[in-house]
Structures are given as structure tokens and as C-alpha cells.
Amino acid sequence: MSDVTPIAAATTEESTQVVAEIVRETVRPGWRTRLAEQPALVLAGVLVVLYAVTVWKDDSLLTVNGVRSILLLACPLAVFAASQTLCMLTGGVDLSVAMTANFAAYVAANQSGRGPWIALAMALGVGVGVGAVNGLAVGVFKVNPLIMTIGMASVLLGVVTVGLRGWLAGSTDVLDVVRTVGSGTLIGPLPTNLLVWTGISLVLVLGLRSSGLGRVIYAVGDNQIACRLAGVRVWQVLLAVYVLSGLLAAIGGLLFSGTTGSVGVDQTNSYLLPSVAATVIGGTSILGGTGGYTGTILGALILTVLNRLLLRLEVSEAFRQILYGLIVLALAWSYVRLTGQKVREGGG
Amino acid sequence: MTTPLLLETSAVAKAFGAVVALRAVDLRVRPGEVHALLGANGAGKSTLVKILTGVLRADAGAIAIHGRPVALRRPADAQGHGLAPVFQDPAMAPDLSVAENLRLTRVDVPAVRRHLSDMDLGQLDLGEQVRDVPLPFLRMLDLARALAFDPQLLVLDEITAALPPDLSERVFAVMRRWKERDRAVLFISHRLAEVRAHCDMCTVLRDGRDVASFVPAEGGEGQIVAAMLGEAATVVREEARTRSATAVDVGDTALLEARNIGAGRHLEDVSLAVRAGEVLGLAALEGQGQDVLFDVLSGNRKADRGELVVDGVTVKAHHPFDVIRRGVVLVPSDRLQALLPQRSIRENIAAPLFNRVTRWGPINGREEGRRIDEAVQRLSIDTRAASQVRRLSGGNQQKVTIARWLARGLKVMLLFDPTRGIDVGTKHQVYDLVRALADEGAAIVMFTSELREIGLVCDRSAVLHNGRIVAELPADAGESALLRAAHGLETVPA
Ligand SMILES: Nc1ncnc2c1ncn2[C@@H]1O[C@H](COP(=O)(O)OP(=O)(O)OP(=O)(O)O)[C@@H](O)[C@H]1O
Ligand SMILES: [Mg+2]
Numbered sequence: 001m002s003d004v005t006p007i008a009a010a011t012t013e014e015s016t017q018v019v020a021e022i023v024r025e026t027v028r029p030g031w032r033t034r035l036a037e038q039p040a041l042v043l044a045g046v047l048v049v050l051y052a053v054t055v056w057k058d059d060s061l062l063t064v065n066g067v068r069s070i071l072l073l074a075c076p077l078a079v080f081a082a083s084q085t086l087c088m089l090t091g092g093v094d095l096s097v098a099m100t101a102n103f104a105a106y107v108a109a110n111q112s113g114r115g116p117w118i119a120l121a122m123a124l125g126v127g128v129g130v131g132a133v134n135g136l137a138v139g140v141f142k143v144n145p146l147i148m149t150i151g152m153a154s155v156l157l158g159v160v161t162v163g164l165r166g167w168l169a170g171s172t173d174v175l176d177v178v179r180t181v182g183s184g185t186l187i188g189p190l191p192t193n194l195l196v197w198t199g200i201s202l203v204l205v206l207g208l209r210s211s212g213l214g215r216v217i218y219a220v221g222d223n224q225i226a227c228r229l230a231g232v233r234v235w236q237v238l239l240a241v242y243v244l245s246g247l248l249a250a251i252g253g254l255l256f257s258g259t260t261g262s263v264g265v266d267q268t269n270s271y272l273l274p275s276v277a278a279t280v281i282g283g284t285s286i287l288g289g290t291g292g293y294t295g296t297i298l299g300a301l302i303l304t305v306l307n308r309l310l311l312r313l314e315v316s317e318a319f320r321q322i323l324y325g326l327i328v329l330a331l332a333w334s335y336v337r338l339t340g341q342k343v344r345e346g347g348g
Numbered sequence: 349m350t351t352p353l354l355l356e357t358s359a360v361a362k363a364f365g366a367v368v369a370l371r372a373v374d375l376r377v378r379p380g381e382v383h384a385l386l387g388a389n390g391a392g393k394s395t396l397v398k399i400l401t402g403v404l405r406a407d408a409g410a411i412a413i414h415g416r417p418v419a420l421r422r423p424a425d426a427q428g429h430g431l432a433p434v435f436q437d438p439a440m441a442p443d444l445s446v447a448e449n450l451r452l453t454r455v456d457v458p459a460v461r462r463h464l465s466d467m468d469l470g471q472l473d474l475g476e477q478v479r480d481v482p483l484p485f486l487r488m489l490d491l492a493r494a495l496a497f498d499p500q501l502l503v504l505d506e507i508t509a510a511l512p513p514d515l516s517e518r519v520f521a522v523m524r525r526w527k528e529r530d531r532a533v534l535f536i537s538h539r540l541a542e543v544r545a546h547c548d549m550c551t552v553l554r555d556g557r558d559v560a561s562f563v564p565a566e567g568g569e570g571q572i573v574a575a576m577l578g579e580a581a582t583v584v585r586e587e588a589r590t591r592s593a594t595a596v597d598v599g600d601t602a603l604l605e606a607r608n609i610g611a612g613r614h615l616e617d618v619s620l621a622v623r624a625g626e627v628l629g630l631a632a633l634e635g636q637g638q639d640v641l642f643d644v645l646s647g648n649r650k651a652d653r654g655e656l657v658v659d660g661v662t663v664k665a666h667h668p669f670d671v672i673r674r675g676v677v678l679v680p681s682d683r684l685q686a687l688l689p690q691r692s693i694r695e696n697i698a699a700p701l702f703n704r705v706t707r708w709g710p711i712n713g714r715e716e717g718r719r720i721d722e723a724v725q726r727l728s729i730d731t732r733a734a735s736q737v738r739r740l741s742g743g744n745q746q747k748v749t750i751a752r753w754l755a756r757g758l759k760v761m762l763l764f765d766p767t768r769g770i771d772v773g774t775k776h777q778v779y780d781l782v783r784a785l786a787d788e789g790a791a792i793v794m795f796t797s798e799l800r801e802i803g804l805v806c807d808r809s810a811v812l813h814n815g816r817i818v819a820e821l822p823a824d825a826g827e828s829a830l831l832r833a834a835h836g837l838e839t840v841p842a
Contacts, residue, residue, distance in 0.1 A: 210711045212702035219699050222688040229648065229686055230752070231672035231703035240708075289690040 039283050042338060043298035046331065050302060054309040061308070067189035070304055072259060075193045076101075076268065078300035079252035080275035081282070082200055083245035085296045088279055089208070090221045090238060091288030092138060092145035094245045096152035098272040100130045101253025102265055103156050108254055109172045109263045116175050124250050130156065131246020132239065139238030160265050174257050182258015193255050200248065204293040217241060221288025277328045278303050283335055302331070352415035354379045354532045355400070355431075355501055360409030361556075362395050364739065367732045369395040371556035372409070377501065377549075382523050382533045384543045384564060387553035388576050388771040389743030390730045393536050394436050396553070397505045400534075401433040402426035413500075430500030434507050436536075436742045436769070437684060438486040442479040446489060449478060459496035460489075467492065467518045483510050483682045484634045484797075491519065502526055503534045506742065508542060509768045510681070512634045512797040513831060520546050538743070538771050539798060540569045552576055577773045601660055603791035604676060604760045606645060609654035615640040616815030617654070622760065622791040627782060629806030629823070630795040631830045637815035638795050639681065642764050645793065646678035647671035659759065669703055675759030679749050679766050681795075686749040689738035693729065694720050696737050697752045723751040726781060728774060742769045750778070761785060763794040767801065779805045799827045 051061065060066040080097045087094045108123035134152055137143040160168065174182075184192035208214035219227050220237045227234050252271075257263050282299030284291025306327060310320045355377040362370040370392045377383045387393050398404040400411070402420040411418055413429045420426045426433075440449040450457050457474075464470055469488055478486065487510050494502060502523075508516045523533045523546060537543055543550060543564050550564040552575040560575040602621035609618045615637035622628045632638045643649035645656065647665030656663050658674045665671050668678070677700075680686050688696050697720050701707060724731060727747040733739035737748055746769045753761065763782070767775045782805050786792055796802060802809045803823055811819040811833040819833035 210713060211709060212711060213708035215695060215698065215711070216702050216708070218691055218695065219688050219702075222690050223685075225685045226688055226699070229646070229668055229678060229680060230700040231667075231669035232699070233667060233669060233703070236705060285690075289688070 039335065039338070040294050040298065042335070043282065043295060043302065047298055047302050047305065050305050050309070054305050054312070057309060057312040061305075064189045068185065068191055070301070070308065071189065071194055072183075072191045073307075074300050074304040075191070075197045076252045076256040076259070077271055077274055077278060077304060078197055078297055079200060079248055079255060080268070080271050081278040081296045081300050082204055082293060083248045083252075084275050084279040085204070085282070085284050085291065085293050086217065086241050086248075087145065087245050088221075088276075088284045088286055089217050089288055089291055090241050091286075092238070092241070093149065093276065093286075094134065094242065094249070095146065095149040095272065095276075096130060096134065096156060097245065097249035097252070097275060098266075098269045099153040099156040099160075100127055100246055100249040101256065101268045101271075102263075103130070103160050103253070104250035105174075105253035105257035105267075106160060106168060106172075106263045106265070108178060109174050109257065110168050110170060112171055112173050112175050116177050119175055120177075120254070123254060124247060127246040127248070127250025127253075128243055129246070130249075131243035134246065135239035135242030136235075138242060139235035157265065164265070172263050174261055174263060178254050178258040179261060180258070182255050183261065193259070196251065196255060200251070201293060201297060208292055213237075213240060218289055221285075221290075223289075274300075274303050277332075281328065281331045281335065303328070351379060353377060353412070354381075354414060355534075356412045356415075357396075357400075358410050358412075360396065360399060360406045360411065362392075362399060362404060362407050364733070367739075368556055370399075370406075373553065373556070373558050375551050375558060376561070377532050377534060379500075379532055380527055380530045381549055382527055382535055382547045384547035384550035385534055385536045385553065386543065386550055386572060386576055388773055389747075389769075390732070390741040391553040391576070392556045393553060394505055394742060397433055397435070397503055397534075397536070400426065400503060401431055427497055427499075430497075431503060432494040432497040432499035432501075433503040434487070434490045434494050434505060436505040438478075438483065438682075439490060440478045440486060443477070445475050445477055446472075446481065447474040450474070450493060453493065455493050455496045457496075459498075460492045463492040463495040464488070467522065469518075482635065482639050484512065484515055487511060488515060488518070491522065495522065499531070501532050501534060505536045506538070506769055508537055508539060510765070510797070512632065513799065513834075514633045516542070516797075538767075538769060538775070540564075540572055540772060541800070543572070544569070554578055573772055576771065602657070603659055604645070604793065605657040606641075607655040607657065609641070609644055609651045609656065610815070611640050611644055611649060611651045611653070614815050615644070615651075618812070618815070618817055619654075620793075620810060620817065622793055624759075624789045624791050625786050626808075627786050627792040627794060627806045629802035629809035630793060630812060631799055631802060631809060631834055632795070632812035633834050636812045636834075638764075638812055640815075641812070642678065642681070642762055642795065645671075645762050646676065646680075648678070672700070672703065675757070676762065677753040677756070677758045677760070678762045679753070679764060681764040681768075683742075683746050683749045683768070686752070687737050687745060690736055693724065693731060693734040693737055693740075693748060696748050697723055697755050700752055700756045719755040720751075723754040726754060726777075727751050728777060743771055743774065746770055747774070747778075750781075754781075758785070758790060760791045760793070763792065765795060765797055767796075767798070799830050802830060803827075 055061045083094050083097045104123040104126040107126050108119045111119040111122050130152060134148055137148045138145045181192050181196060186192050186194060208217065216232050216237045219232065220234055224234050253268055256268050278299035279296050280286060281302060282295030284295065306324065310324055353376050357373060357375045359372040359374065360370055361372055373396060385393050395404065399406045402423040402425050405421060411420060418429050450460055464472055467488065472485060487507050491507060507519055511519065523535065526533050535547055547564050550562060551558050552560045554576060564572060602623050605621040607619050610616055614635065618641055630638060644651045647668040647670050656665065658671060658676055663671055663674065688699065698716055727750060729747045729751060730744045737745055750766055767778050770778060782792055794806060806823045808823055809821050809830065810817045811830060813834060813836040818836060821829060821833065
């Protein structure tokens with residue numbers, strides 16, 4: 001209200017209208033301006049509307065079990081999307097999350113004979129190891145992240161496939177603790193895996209906002225030259241990011257295997273592209289530098305509900321895929337339009 | 349008035365959300381005129397330029413060219429009406445070659461070449477990657493590109509800010525030519541001497557309005573400054589050296605010493621030393637190796653020969669961090685290299701604090717806020733658009749590149765044209781700041797393309813020519829002596 005700007009009479013009729021508009025805008029920021037400043041609110045709105053529409057097709061979503069199933073399914077997606085959020089903030093992506101998750105879950109199950117803690121540590125070690133290789137390749141050897149992580153995914157597929165005939169052969173018993181966390185219920189509609197998800201969310205949201213690593217992650221995504229000139233060693237940041245990404249992928253894989261009670265060479269692969277989509281819908285720029293995990297959480301929930309809705313529609317699988325893709329594109333597009341997020345603004 | 353105005357704007361307004369950049373601007377440019385557009389940082393000059401060239405759309409107001417109202421919705425509309433700009437920031441994609449960039453804008457490449465050779469820059473290699481072309485030459489390429497459209501009105505947004513004297517002269521020659529052809533130039537600069545020497549008329553913007561319009565050569569700098577800064581003008585002192593009498597004793601050992609440094613094609617053999625409390629000015633024409641020298645001193649590039657000694661310790665720098673951790677910091681020539689455009693002022697200024705893994709933990713928000721407020725105040729940064737520095741005006745962005753080192757603390761500061769794009773009021777604050785840092789015991793090396801600044805802030809100066817230091821002069825040697833030395837002419841040794 002404070003910044004009322006009198007604007008001298010304009011000369012043409014057309015511009016008089018614009019004057020009226022701008023006076024209104026300056027007196028009270030328009031709804032667009034306000035929404036653009038609160039993208040999380042917009043996403044939450046989309047989620048509510050989508051949920052309502054889905055309830056209309058599938059009223060089980062109003063039951064305790066319905067809510068629980070959405071949360072249960074959204075959790076691994078949100079954890080994989082956490083990996084993507086970190087990588088994308090630096091301008092990268094991690095397309096090896098699904099294979100890392102499969103591999104880690106497989107290792108945990110396979111080594112369950114050694115006791116739960118050792119098996120878990122080995123599974124998380126897989127995530128860290130894969131992430132470290134990705135991080136060194138991207139950060140030190142400047143391999144394009146897309147290519148590096150796709151390559152990593154096929155290498156991992158090969159490793160697991162060969163391993164199944166040798167050192168990974170034998171037990172596929174999912175650990176009890178993994179099973180409990182992955183499929184238990186805390187209270188009411190809240191599944192136990194929500195604990196893990198909440199923990200990750202807190203660390204990510206707070207960490208990105210107010211830790212030194214968070215700051216340099218955004219900085220690297222925004223301008224690597226400026227980082228270098230500020231003394232930031234970009235490779236260290238990228239290494240940290242891909243290691244965290246691998247670690248999160250391993251956690252996601254364990255959660256998923258706990259939910260389904262089984263392990264498989266490609267069981268989380270269908271989560272890969274949705275994890276990227278959830279991040280983009282959530283407002284993290286593919287080019288890096290802006291975004292955050294709050295949006296990603298909402299993105300993951302939106303996609304999970306959307307999936308549920310589409311499953312209820314009586315249409316062919318192919319059509320469902322097309323619809324899903326189109327809706328994801330529309331959401332991402334409207335987000336960019338609304339917040340005025342731009343690739344680059346003209347000089348000046 | 350007999351001849352119609354070439355350009356007339358009335359009540360042009362533009363707001364970005366809550367930030368009002370232009371409230372109501374009337375501007376009248378006659379044919380055959382070099383018209384200066386003046387104003388403090390954030391006054392709205394670049395915004396007006398973008399509106400005139402179709403990059404931004406005005407919220408209100410009207411624009412007429414040769415007496416006829418026009419709608420400038422796209423850059424192409426502006427081009428069609430004979431308006432061609434050189435924007436404040438270089439407008440070429442760094443990963444492409446110059447020629448590829450030119451092709452992207454569908455400009456007549458032979459015409460660009462012709463204009464380059466007219467400006468005596470025919471030797472520029474258009475096949476070179478834009479990121480390897482020094483900033484001043486990029487500006488000249490932008491100019492040649494604008495000229496290739498053969499515009500009625502040439503709009504130059506702070507083109508000379510990045511240019512050394514010899515290149516500036518070539519811009520002025522172009523402006524004269526445009527005038528003689530009865531066309532016009534809209535010229536933006538914070539260097540009032542240039543404005544007074546080359547502009548026939550000026551319009552001063554303050555807080556998004558045109559507050560005065562007069563002949564700049566009449567009435568002295570004082571009149572311009574008063575119009576630009578309004579009440580704040582009284583703060584600007586008469587230009588006197590701000591050197592304090594109580595400066596710390598210049599120590600014996602150099603804080604930064606370069607011994608016989610050579611690198612690449614342009615830097616032959618440079619030795620220099622700066623001691624605590626001292627400001628060393630560097631002057632050079634374009635392409636004498638100053639960029640490479642600063643790259644080497646700041647650890648951004650390895651020297652082929654010679655030694656870099658910081659505070660008595662020989663440093664082999666593999667990364668800028670290796671010198672930064674010893675307190676040697678750089679304000680680079682191109683501010684876009686030092687900014688995180690999508691991040692806030694706060695994050696930009698704080699960025700160097702997190703350059704070690706041990707600082708990656710939780711941030712103490714209050715402590716950080718205090719340091720940042722202090723730096724923001726010391727440089728009076730306009731924080732109206734603080735959430736993303738790409739939205740700041742050029743001058744305010746420049747201040748952020750300096751501020752980010754104040755929050756951290758430093759021993760040696762390497763300044764490459766630190767006042768580039770900063771308005772007259774704040775320039776003095778920067779000079780004071782540089783002197784204050786020196787008085788607090790820092791050693792400062794300052795390259796400047798505005799030779800006047802050497803007399804204003806430096807204790808002594810060195811002149812670079814063909815990759816060597818050809819003269820060392822006292823601070824009061826005067827611009828003409830510096831210029832002679834910079835051209836490689838004989839000077840009497842100091
Ligand atoms: N995209 C944007 N979003 C928000 N604010 C903006 C944007 N672009 C410019 N501004 C604001 O508009 C005001 C005028 O900016 P402008 O760039 O026109 O100033 P200027 O006169 O060119 O200053 P300088 O001499 O520093 O270049 C500033 O306060 C700036 O922060
Ligand atoms: Mg500007």
C-alpha cells in the first residue's frame with residue numbers, strides 16, 4: 001500500500017487503460033504477483049484440486065487406507081526426487097537413481113545373513129560408492145551428468161545381472177527392519193516410512209536454506225565461474241551432491257523393497273522419470289540455481305495422486321501414458337509461466 | 349521547432365512488481381544530436397533503453413519517432429524504426445564463436461566487418477569463441493553489430509565503462525559521424541567528462557522521472573551532479589584526494605609480489621610489489637596483458653614464468669582458492685563473472701564464506717546478516733530488488749561484486765575497474781572505501797581505464813605496455829603522462 005505511484009496522464013487511450021492497471025498493481029500487488037512469490041501455495045492448491053477430482057472417481061481416497069496408500073507410494077518417489085532435486089540445483093541430473101536403488105536393495109537382502117546392521121551399511125555403501133563415481137566423473141572429469149548417469153545405470157544393470165550368477169546369488173530375504181519401516185503403520189493413515197521421509201525432508205529443506213553446503217549447491221547451479229572466483233572448488237560440491245544423491249537412492253530402494261517385500265533387478269525403474277518430473281513440477285530449474293525440496297515434496301504427491309486418478313479412468317494403457325505425460329508438461333509449463341522463471345533475462 | 353524530433357517519449361512508465369523503475373519519463377532527441385541520458389544507479393536508464401528497443405514493454409506512455417507514434421513490442425519493431433542498441437551487458441552467447449553469434453541475430457556480417465575496420469579493429473578474429481574475447485572488444489563488437497543496422501538512433505548504454513581511452517576515442521568518433529549524418533545518438537555514461545566533451549544535450553533521470561534537460565557543457569559538473577542526486581548531492585565532496593594523513597606506515601615487506609611473471613601471448617615479463625597500506629594503480633591501453641596479469645595474480649591462471657609471492661610465501665596457485673585463503677581477492681573486469689544472477693544479494697555477498705568444506709555446516713543467520721548489512725551499507729547498495737541480483741541495476745550489481753569480499757575480510761585486493769558503471773555519488777564512496785581498506789592495512793592493486801582515478805585514489809602507478817611495465821609514475825603524474833606511457837612513448841622515469 002505504501003508505494004502508490006501517481007503516473008502522469010498518458011497520451012493514448014490504450015495506455016490510459018494500462019495506467020489504470022499499473023496503478024492497481026502498484027497499490028496492491030496483483031494475484032499473479034502474489035502467487036508468483038508463493039509457488040508452494042499454488043502447488044498445494046493443485047494438489048487439493050487434484051485430490052478432490054480423484055475422490056470423485058475413487059472414494060477410497062477418503063478412507064484411512066486410501067490416504068495411507070498414497071503416502072506409502074509417494075514416499076520412495078519423493079526420496080528419489082530428493083536425489084534429482086540436489087543434482088538439478090547444480091544443473092545436473094541423476095538417471096542412475098533407480099538402478100542404484102535396485103542394487104542397494106538387492107545387496108541388503110542378499111547379505112541379510114550377516115545381520116541387519118552390516119547388510120544395511122553395505123547397501124548404503126553401494127549408494128555412496130556409485131554416487132562417488134558419478135560425482136568424480138561429473139566434477140573432476142567434466143563428463144556430462146546425463147551421459148554419465150545413464151552410463152552408470154547400464155553398468156549397474158550389468159553388474160547386478162552378472163552378480164546374480166555369482167556373488168549376489170542366494171538369499172533374497174528382505175531384512176525385517178526394512179520390512180517394518182517399509183510397510184508398517186505409525187498411527188492412523190500414517191505409514192512408518194513417513195518417518196524416514198520426514199527426516200530427509202527436514203534435512204534437505206533446512207540444509208538447502210541455511211547451511212554452507214546448501215548455499216554452494218545453489219551457487220554452483222547458478223554460475224560456476226563466479227564460484228571458482230569466490231574460491232569454491234566446484235568439483236567438491238558436485239562430488240558431495242552426487243554422493244548424497246546415491247545415498248538417497250539407496251534409502252529409496254530399501255524403502256521400496258520394504259513396501260513390496262521383495263527385491264528385483266529393475267523393480268524401481270518405473271520411478272525414474274517421475275522422480276525427474278516431480279522435481280520439475282516442484283519448481284526446481286533444470287538449469288540449476290533455483291528451486292528447493294518443498295516444491296518437490298508437493299510434486300511427488302501430485303504425481304502419485306495423478307497416477308491413481310489415471311488408473312481409475314477406463315482407457316488403454318498407452319492413452320494413460322500419453323495423458324500422464326501431457327498433464328506433467330502442462331503443470332511444468334504453467335509453473336514456469338506463473339513464476340516468470342526464465343532461462344535468462346536480456347542484458348542490463 | 350522546425351525539424352521534427354527524431355525521438356520523443358511522453359510519460360513512459362514501467363514497474364517490476366513492487367519496484368517502480370520508471371514513473372513518467374519525457375525524452376526529446378533531435379536529429380544531429382548526441383544526447384546524454386544521465387542518472388544515478390537505479391534511476392531507470394537501462395530500463396528506458398530496453399523499452400526503446402522493444403526488449404521490455406512500457407506499462408504506460410507513448411513513443412514517437414520522427415513525429416509519428418510507434419508501438420515497440422518486439423526488438424524487431426525497434427529495428428524497423430531505426431533504433432539500434434548496445435546494451436549495458438554484452439549480448440553474446442559465450443559458448444559460440446563471434447561469427448555464430450552474429451549469424452544468430454541475422455545481421456549483415458560484411459557490414460559488421462566494414463564497421464570494425466572503420467574503427468581500426470579489422471584485426472579482430474570473428475572465429476574466436478566469445479568467452480575468449482576480452483570484454484572491451486566484445487563491447488566494440490556489439491557496437492559494430494548495432495552500426496550494421498545503420499540506425500537512425502544509436503543507443504549506447506554505458507559502452508565506454510569497459511573501454512580504455514583509446515577505444516573510447518573510437519566510439520566518440522562514431523558518435524561524431526552519426527551526428528554529421530544528421531542522425532542521433534543516445535549516450536549513457538557515468539563519466540561526466542565524456543558527457544561534457546561529446547554530448548550536445550542531456551536529460552537527467554532521478555527516481556524514474558526526467559528531472560532536468562540542458563546542455564551539459566554549460567554549467568559545469570556540479571549542475572549535472574545536483575540534478576542526478578538531488579538533495580544527496582551535497583554529500584559529494586569536491587574532488588580531493590581522500591588519502592588520510594594517518595595512513596599506516598608502509599611496511600618493508602610486500603604483501604603481494606610478482607616476480608618476472610609471464611603468461612600466454614600477452615604477458616611478457618611483469619614484476620611488481622605492493623605493501624600494506626598502499627594502493628598501486630595500473631594503467632594500460634586495451635590488450636597489453638592486464639587481463640592475464642590479473643588472472644595470474646588472482647590464481648585463476650597459472651603463469652608460464654615467474655613467481656607469485658604472498659606475504660613472503662611463494663604460492664603455486666592451481667585454483668583461485670590457493671590465493672584467496674591467503675587473503676588475496678579479486679573484483680574481476682566483467683561483473684557477470686562474479687555474480688550469482690538468480691540468487692539474492694545476501695547469498696551473493698556471503699558466497700566466498702563457504703569456499704571450504706569445513707564451512708559447509710549450519711549458518712549462523714544473525715552473524716551473517718550483520719556482516720552483510722554492514723557491507724551493503726558501506727557501498728549503499730539499492731536493495732529494492734534484493735531477491736535476485738539479476739534484477740539490480742548495473743551499478744548496483746557492480747557494488748555487490750565488491751561487497752562480497754568486504755564481508756569476508758581481505759589482505760590484498762585486486763580491483764579491475766572497480767567503479768565501472770557506478771554513479772558519481774557512489775564512486776566517491778568506492779574511492780573512500782579503497783583508501784579505508786588500505787588504511788586498515790590492506791594492499792591494493794587497482795587497474796583502471798579511467799585514468800583520472802589514479803590521481804584520486806592511488807599512491808603510485810605502473811603502466812603496462814606490450815606485456816611489460818614500461819613506467820612507474822607517482823600518483824600525481826597526470827593523465828597525459830600516463831597516456832604517453834601507455835602508448836609506449838618515452839617518459840621521464842619517476
Ligand atoms: N527485472 C527486474 N525486476 C525487478 N526490478 C528490476 C528489474 N530490472 C530492473 N529493475 C529495477 O529497476 C530499477 C532501475 O534499473 P535500471 O537498470 O534501469 O537502472 P539504471 O539507471 O540503468 O542504473 P545503472 O546506472 O546502475 O545501470 C532498479 O531499482 C532495478 O533494481
Ligand atoms: Mg543501467
